[in-house]
Amino acid sequence: MPRLAPLILTALTCASLLVGCADNTTSSTAADSKNLAHIKIPEKVKANTSITVGAPDTQVALKLSGQIDKLPFKVKWANISGGPQCTEAFRAHSLDLCSAAEIPSIHAHWTGLDTKLVATEFRKDPLKHPVYELGIAPGADVDTLADLRGKKIAYSPGQAQGALVLRILAKAGLTKNDVHLVELPSTGDVYPTALGSRQVDVAPLGSVNIKRYPAKYGKDGGKTIQHGLRDDPAHLWAPTASVSDPQKAAAVREFIKFWARSEVWIDQHPEQWIDGYYVKDQGLTRADGEYLVKQNGHPDIPADWTAAIARQQKTVDLLAKETGQKKFDAGILFDRRYESVAADAVAEAGQPR
Template sequence: MRFRRSTAGAAVLIGLLAGCASTDPKTTLDLSAALPEQVPTGTVIRIGDPAVQADLQASGLDKELTDAGVRVEWANISGGPQSIQAFRGNKLDCSAVADIPSLFAAWTGTPTKIVFQAVTVDPLKYPTYELGVAPGQHVASLADLRGKKIAYSAGQAQGALVLRVLQKAGLTQKDVQLVDMTSTGDTYMTALGGKAVDVAPLGIQQVGVYKTKYAGSSTVPTGIRDDASTLYCLTKSVQDAAKAAALKTYVGVRTKALLWQNEHPQEYAVAYLEGNQGLSATAAQAYLKVQGKVGIPASWDAAQARLQATADLLSAEQDHKKLDVSTLADRRFESVEAAAAGSQLVTGDAS
């Protein structure tokens, strides 16, 4: 893991970490209490949110955090496996992920809370994933998945997507061969190209590269909504009154940053796609064409209902305990992002 540190000093961080573990009622915030308005001087929040970090810096919105007394220690981390590992090592407060990591954090004994929900406007037109098909394999529809070797990572969004695809196709795990394989970087694309697997979920930004690099390859749309986007945090961080106040500010400014991204795609491409992800200018422009706009939902109800359905599916298919996902969301922050979005709120769940 590579961390990008802000100007927060080690002494300040150590003091704050000690405060996180404190049981002092003056610093411990009940999860039903109103979020504090004032950010105490020197408060640091450690966040893995690379895309929004780039947005904030490119737009100048990071000044709103500074003006409010919020000091962010940025971590170049995103995704479930990295963030849960960092949570367990007490090196991170919050991370940007899809919805699956919050489930696995709960199932593996790492208490977290979702403090932000976003959706994609017109999500089926702008999917996050397509199914990559290895060169020489014939998969023209979901029904053709029967008997195929499919890359599968149980604790990631890609793994849940595979199970949902099988469910939609009327297939079970017994009808295919699931190949355990964590999706990091180009792992799945390489596995497809080398024919280690027949099918694997590919991020939409990888699809063009994959088809160009491997002759005879193809992709198939899933037809499944896969746009879940959250910020989740350690529960103990949300219970820290100082960090909770800082997170309230961060959620509001994060909302503005994502809406800025919608209106400034070229600046976003340079700051994040090229600057952080290392894409060429040509690849960044290609990605912009397949990336939908971010929507800030007026209500979290629909996102929570989809998460519950996913949790129920994973409980059945992966032998996890039944989970009430309402315990994973801190809906005090729902009104914070709604207020920041104002008239740009999405209703009807963006579908």
């Protein structure tokens, strides 16, 4: 591994603590993946039922749309989201539901944590509105995916960015042995800093970093290129233990309805979302918020998960091949009792999906 700047070393240490703690406290065998199809979810949720949810953006959306006080049960909000944080909270039995991409549930299965995906969302026109672009360091001489051979690529195992790197290599006809993977967490400005200081040649950039990186390093030759792959899966994710409990399962179902409608509300109220979330909650500039609204495109909430599971299976198979893990049926990660809940809620509210 190349010598790392202090900022990156600090970030790498923090990420290692998060991921390492999870891996070291569980069995190396895969999770049992309990089948919940036979467990009936009650038609109504009791008002005193409580679930802890890590979905900060949904919390803001429900406040802005005036829906948060209409939840028919108790919600304790946790200011966390994403794979590493949610995984740790799941293991500590302190979280019932969170927002995450596709990879954390796969990684959890391989490290013995039984979880379920209970809601699924994509982006309409996903190739036009990708979640990530490849940041290219000044002087790296990368213009196409074929140029990745022999390059130093930032890699975050167990997260969406890490799996995307492997998928991009496969598309280019390469394997991880054809490049130099540099393990770095994808948090904050770690990837842009590593690119700008030329400690890595390539890194997947998301959110405002897609805009900020070339603005800051473009004069030196820094740029981004498209990878041409779908990278848009987003989920609500739960420990199997939580959705095995009938009342919590009912609360999760009702929460999914509010979540789905809030996703469409965000799409239909961009000005309120920019001001209330990106500017006031996230501390971004209005220009950054406007960019992100345009970058994010429109939500696609499917009523049928068949295609989503098939895409997840391809990811499982690729990761198993590249990491030495055992293949498994991706369908076990999805709790199909909830399959049409989100789409039905949107339809009932008269909102387009």
